[in-house]
Amino acid sequence: MSESGDLLSHKCMKFAIRIVKLYKWLCDEKKESVMSKQLLRSGTSIGANLAEAQAAISKADFTAKIFISAKECRETQYWIELLFQTDYLDKKQYESILTDSVELGKMLSSITKKLQPNGRQSSTVNNH
Numbered sequence: 001m002s003e004s005g006d007l008l009s010h011k012c013m014k015f016a017i018r019i020v021k022l023y024k025w026l027c028d029e030k031k032e033s034v035m036s037k038q039l040l041r042s043g044t045s046i047g048a049n050l051a052e053a054q055a056a057i058s059k060a061d062f063t064a065k066i067f068i069s070a071k072e073c074r075e076t077q078y079w080i081e082l083l084f085q086t087d088y089l090d091k092k093q094y095e096s097i098l099t100d101s102v103e104l105g106k107m108l109s110s111i112t113k114k115l116q117p118n119g120r121q122s123s124t125v126n127n128h
Helices: 003-029 034-054 060-087 091-115
Strands: none
Touching: 003 034, 003 060, 003 091, 034 060, 034 091, 060 091
């Protein structure tokens, strides 16, 4: 895999670790389990789908997994926003984890742009 791909994989793993820790905190400290479970699922799925893309059996398979990863990133941003808007995350927590997710989204968007005919970007990978 390329150096930029290794960097993205590393960032996805670090982000997933943050998501797992946030999930545990939300469950233990805030007694919130519904939205945090959705956040856990989508936030860890970003890197999982990237890992699947790295083992793709075709360009179409690779493309599909990258787009799924980008969609999961966008969904994660939704849950982060909702947790903030419902007072489960304070502003500092929100801005910190949102910044990381936006960075991942931009990296994934860069890949999806290259995969689109004529460099068009899918509406599913727009970021804040």
